[in-house]
Amino acid sequence: MPAANDCIEMLDSETKAVETPEDHADELRLWLRLLTCTTLIEGEVRGRLRQRFDVTLPRFDLMAQLDKAADGMTLSDVSKRMMVSNGNVTGLVERLVESGHLDRRTSETDRRVQVIRLTKLGRAEFRRMASEHETWIADLFADLTPKDVRELMRLLAKTKASAQKSAGRRRP
Amino acid sequence: MPAANDCIEMLDSETKAVETPEDHADELRLWLRLLTCTTLIEGEVRGRLRQRFDVTLPRFDLMAQLDKAADGMTLSDVSKRMMVSNGNVTGLVERLVESGHLDRRTSETDRRVQVIRLTKLGRAEFRRMASEHETWIADLFADLTPKDVRELMRLLAKTKASAQKSAGRRRP
DNA sequence: GGAAAACATTTTAGGCTTAAAACAATTTGG
DNA sequence: CCAAATTGTTTTAAGCCTAAAATGTTTTCC
Numbered sequence: 001m002p003a004a005n006d007c008i009e010m011l012d013s014e015t016k017a018v019e020t021p022e023d024h025a026d027e028l029r030l031w032l033r034l035l036t037c038t039t040l041i042e043g044e045v046r047g048r049l050r051q052r053f054d055v056t057l058p059r060f061d062l063m064a065q066l067d068k069a070a071d072g073m074t075l076s077d078v079s080k081r082m083m084v085s086n087g088n089v090t091g092l093v094e095r096l097v098e099s100g101h102l103d104r105r106t107s108e109t110d111r112r113v114q115v116i117r118l119t120k121l122g123r124a125e126f127r128r129m130a131s132e133h134e135t136w137i138a139d140l141f142a143d144l145t146p147k148d149v150r151e152l153m154r155l156l157a158k159t160k161a162s163a164q165k166s167a168g169r170r171r172p
Numbered sequence: 173m174p175a176a177n178d179c180i181e182m183l184d185s186e187t188k189a190v191e192t193p194e195d196h197a198d199e200l201r202l203w204l205r206l207l208t209c210t211t212l213i214e215g216e217v218r219g220r221l222r223q224r225f226d227v228t229l230p231r232f233d234l235m236a237q238l239d240k241a242a243d244g245m246t247l248s249d250v251s252k253r254m255m256v257s258n259g260n261v262t263g264l265v266e267r268l269v270e271s272g273h274l275d276r277r278t279s280e281t282d283r284r285v286q287v288i289r290l291t292k293l294g295r296a297e298f299r300r301m302a303s304e305h306e307t308w309i310a311d312l313f314a315d316l317t318p319k320d321v322r323e324l325m326r327l328l329a330k331t332k333a334s335a336q337k338s339a340g341r342r343r344p
Numbered sequence: 345g346g347a348a349a350a351c352a353t354t355t356t357a358g359g360c361t362t363a364a365a366a367c368a369a370t371t372t373g374g
Numbered sequence: 375c376c377a378a379a380t381t382g383t384t385t386t387a388a389g390c391c392t393a394a395a396a397t398g399t400t401t402t403c404c
Binding site for chain 1: 194196197198199200201202203205206207208209210211212213214215216220255306307309310311312313314315316318320321323324325327328329330331332333334335336337338339341342
């Protein structure tokens with residue numbers, strides 16, 4: 001094979017318009033590790049919530065969103081914050097209203113909008129759960145030093161930004 | 173209130189048998205950020221798999237496990253690797269056998285065990301999808317430097333170990 | 345003002361997921 | 375050897391979740 005060919009390939013690789021299959025194994029491994037960590041912790045939290053409080057993780061997450069919003073939230077807000085589909089929120093809210101944890105009313109100014117809030121019961125139960133939940137999380141991350149935590153925060157912020165940019169390129 | 177009380181509290185805090193509510197806000201924020209990153213990327217991959225190949229993420233994940241195992245795997249193995257429940261795998265496999273992607277047979281040596289493998293079709297389709305999938309992941313992580321990737325790998329390994337230890341303390 | 349676009353939510357259909365119980369087969373320890 | 379424990383899988387009941395279509399409401403903009 002003539003040497004000229006190698007030159008062309010090298011030029012290609014420098015201009016980033018490459019034919020040769022690039023190696024993305026590292027990123028793939030990173031993604032799998034990220035997924036493993038999340039799945040592991042999520043499963044642990046899910047199990048503890050069920051055992052200790054007989055509540056599901058999605059219900060807890062939804063209540064967590066509402067606890068931060070004194071004036072309530074619309075279903076769309078919740079859906080965006082939780083990064084789940086609208087229909088998912090509809091069902092989740094239905095069950096939490098049914099069990100007396102949420103209050104739901106149609107907005108006065110826009111009849112399309114449903115505003116939901118924690119009831120007194122819902123807030124009390126959530127606070128009780130959240131306090132214990134926080135200690136579980138601390139325990140799960142216990143072997144990380146404060147520096148590790150800072151560094152992870154920084155790198156995950158960068159990861160999030162990168163992923164959002166990439167997602168945005170596809171669906172602008 | 174007498175000053176002696178403060179001394180006792182301080183001793184407690186040093187011996188780690190503490191009454192005062194410790195601040196775990198950082199770990200909580202870290203956990204939420206980790207979850208956000210994973211959800212974001214997972215949703216993006218899920219959408220692309222559906223649009224591009226009309227396949228669900230769980231099916232893809234299951235096939236990915238089998239692609240690495242030339243001699244097939246038992247349902248239990250798959251269940252552990254994917255970190256999902258046994259019943260979940262049963263249903264997933266059922267549908268993939270139905271669609272011709274998987275082959276399933278009872279083990280010769282232990283009639284409790286089901287061994288599953290990719291069919292020729294399953295392997296071909298998976299390889300086709302996996303190659304594109306790898307470029308998506310690379311793109312989603314594109315803004316991370318090689319050093320960022322290494323550092324994240326290291327910190328996530330530490331996180332995983334910490335979480336496993338904590339989970340093990342509860343369920344030994 | 346009114347048609348068209350945009351928005352918020354619900355519905356639908358199908359698949360995913362879990363925890364727990366049930367079932368079947370094998371291994372273990374008297 | 376055989377009862378008891380363990381292991382691998384399936385079943386069950388309930389809930390979670392998504393994408394896409396449908397419904398009702400508000401805004402936009404001609």
